[in-house]
Amino acid sequence: MRSWDSMEDFEAFLDGGGLVEPDDDMPDAYRQAVFRFIELHANSEYMGGLTERDWIAKAPGLTNKLKALAKTQDEIGHAHLLYMVAADMGVKTRDEMTADLLAGRTTFHNVFHYRACSWGDQIAIAYLVDAAALASQQAVFKNCSYGPYKRILRRIIAEEGFHMRNGEELLLKMAKGTAQQHAMMQESLDRWWWPAVQLFGPDSPPDDVLLRWHIKSERNEVLRDRFVQKMVPQLQAAGFTIPDSDLRQDPDTGRWVSGQIDWDALKAAIAGRGPDSERRLRDARNAWDGASWVRGALDEAAAVPA
Amino acid sequence: MDDTGPVTAVEPTGDPAETLGARELVLALADDELCIGQNLGWWIAVGPFLEEDLALTSISQDELGHARALYGLLGDDIDAMAYGREPHEYLCAHITELPCHDWAETLVRHFLYDTAETVRWSALADSSWESLGAVARRALAEERSHLRHATGLLDRLLRTDAGIAHLLPLFDQLAPMAREIFDAPSGCSDGALVAAGVITCDFGNQLAQWQDIVGDALAKTGYQPQWAVADAEAAPLGGRAGRRSAHFAALHAEMVEVLSIDPSARW
Numbered sequence: 001m002r003s004w005d006s007m008e009d010f011e012a013f014l015d016g017g018g019l020v021e022p023d024d025d026m027p028d029a030y031r032q033a034v035f036r037f038i039e040l041h042a043n044s045e046y047m048g049g050l051t052e053r054d055w056i057a058k059a060p061g062l063t064n065k066l067k068a069l070a071k072t073q074d075e076i077g078h079a080h081l082l083y084m085v086a087a088d089m090g091v092k093t094r095d096e097m098t099a100d101l102l103a104g105r106t107t108f109h110n111v112f113h114y115r116a117c118s119w120g121d122q123i124a125i126a127y128l129v130d131a132a133a134l135a136s137q138q139a140v141f142k143n144c145s146y147g148p149y150k151r152i153l154r155r156i157i158a159e160e161g162f163h164m165r166n167g168e169e170l171l172l173k174m175a176k177g178t179a180q181q182h183a184m185m186q187e188s189l190d191r192w193w194w195p196a197v198q199l200f201g202p203d204s205p206p207d208d209v210l211l212r213w214h215i216k217s218e219r220n221e222v223l224r225d226r227f228v229q230k231m232v233p234q235l236q237a238a239g240f241t242i243p244d245s246d247l248r249q250d251p252d253t254g255r256w257v258s259g260q261i262d263w264d265a266l267k268a269a270i271a272g273r274g275p276d277s278e279r280r281l282r283d284a285r286n287a288w289d290g291a292s293w294v295r296g297a298l299d300e301a302a303a304v305p306a
Numbered sequence: 307m308d309d310t311g312p313v314t315a316v317e318p319t320g321d322p323a324e325t326l327g328a329r330e331l332v333l334a335l336a337d338d339e340l341c342i343g344q345n346l347g348w349w350i351a352v353g354p355f356l357e358e359d360l361a362l363t364s365i366s367q368d369e370l371g372h373a374r375a376l377y378g379l380l381g382d383d384i385d386a387m388a389y390g391r392e393p394h395e396y397l398c399a400h401i402t403e404l405p406c407h408d409w410a411e412t413l414v415r416h417f418l419y420d421t422a423e424t425v426r427w428s429a430l431a432d433s434s435w436e437s438l439g440a441v442a443r444r445a446l447a448e449e450r451s452h453l454r455h456a457t458g459l460l461d462r463l464l465r466t467d468a469g470i471a472h473l474l475p476l477f478d479q480l481a482p483m484a485r486e487i488f489d490a491p492s493g494c495s496d497g498a499l500v501a502a503g504v505i506t507c508d509f510g511n512q513l514a515q516w517q518d519i520v521g522d523a524l525a526k527t528g529y530q531p532q533w534a535v536a537d538a539e540a541a542p543l544g545g546r547a548g549r550r551s552a553h554f555a556a557l558h559a560e561m562v563e564v565l566s567i568d569p570s571a572r573w
Contacts, residue, residue: 049351291354
């Protein structure tokens with residue numbers, strides 16, 4: 001177990017590229033901040049699985065169904081890994097994290113407070129939301145100071161890359177498809193564009209401890225801007241419009257500049273007042289509570305030799 | 307649905323795939339896998355704990371993969387076979403159509419179905435229809451892990467009062483229904499299939515083997531499944547003859563919802 005005499009020493013260790021491990025005597029403020037960040041990530045993967053599951057049963061064709069199942073299974077697998085890494089930090093157990101999530105005491109990303117209304121929405125999630133999540137995760141991975149998180153992010157990022165490419169492939173099919181498919185996809189992009197942009201969060205505060213402690217490596221506004229620069233031309237080339245009437249291209253730099261971002265929508269969603277927040281948590285609660293006898297019986301069986 | 311019309315039994319030296327009833331047998335198996343895979347996929351994100359979500363959706367993907375491989379033995383347009391037929395053209399056993407949105411039901415159905423599958427695939431592993439034998443051998447390897455999952459949970463839960471209370475009554479309900487897995491699909495004679503080497507064990511013997519496996523697994527609880535429904539002469543469910551259960555319409559509507567939006571579209 002390593003320990004540090006002062007926060008200055010600890011921060012010097014982080015600045016030197018040091019990796020913190022679970023049995024290190026890390027400063028409590030760091031432990032709490034990293035834990036909350038991983039817990040939010042875990043909750044979001046779990047709730048993302050619930051958001052996507054509506055369209056797996058309806059996925060058109062066997063190949064799409066298998067891909068959709070594998071993708072959502074990846075998300076749940078990420079939640080599983082993240083909850084274990086978070087639990088190892090000794091702040092809360094897995095069951096406590098689940099209880100807090102289901103009671104609305106902890107949060108998950110804004111995008112998973114919305115409802116997937118069509119197959120097009122399923123594609124928009126893979127194309128926009130997974131791309132946004134991937135960009136954020138890559139930025140965390142790059143310089144991540146917490147060892148276990150950095151190691152599982154490597155796998156998560158590899159899988160999210162597949163999801164995003166699958167989203168691109170499906171989006172292009174819709175772009176080149178029938179008029180009805182094109183219209184369905186445009187409606188989905190209209191629904192999911194702003195939540196995806198908002199996912200990056202408002203501009204980072206000047207003294208963001210997550211940046212100082214090498215959890216994040218880039219500011220929210222930098223990641224958000226990079227996402228807009230990448231997505232706008234791609235979507236326009238595919239024949240879709242961006243649902244931002246104030247979007248403009250700077251004539252000097254060629255860069256795309258978004259219109260006003262509605263941060264109230266982000267805050268409301270995260271606070272559990274999003275369009276589908278209630279159903280999302282209710283589904284999770286019903287599933288969790290309905291199967292409590294299974295968990296209880298398995299614990300009981302484990303305590304008694306066969 | 308097989309549209310080649312009835313074929314007559316051929317000499318064992320002929321193409322085993324053309325044996326009377328061979329295509330119906332494969333279609334029935336494929337339809338079982340399609341429905342089971344669809345129903346197991348429901349459990350993503352809503353299982354009793356995350357590890358179980360992951361396990362059930364892995365199994366779901368395996369079963370859908372088997373459906374794809376089996377339809378692939380019958381033709382090239384797999385989605386047309388999987389999703390483009392009329393309800394009466396499906397030959398699945400009714401137990402595969404049950405939604406089982408209660409986890410205990412899912413576990414009991416999973417155990418009954420995967421033990422049955424192990425027997426069924428074993429009877430196909432050395433099939434004279436070589437590509438069918440190859441599918442069966444690959445599937446058998448996967449079934450071993452499915453069974454480990456089902457029996458591992460069942461064994462542990464049946465050591466508890468809660469497990470016994472939740473699970474054993476479901477065997478009374480589901481075990482008689484699961485017998486239908488071994489019913490011959492219409493137009494299918496297991497005598498001809500055994501003679502041609504398509505299957506190496508007739509349906510009656512497969513059923514008996516399966517009942518032994520299920521009985522053995524439950525023996526330590528002192529419980530024996532009531533194999534027959536109350537009326538031993540009850541009419542067959544008819545799933546293998548194209549009669550669909552009350553659950554099929556909703557299951558099928560869900561499978562084809564997006565496909566039906568625009569039949570000319572490629573997704």
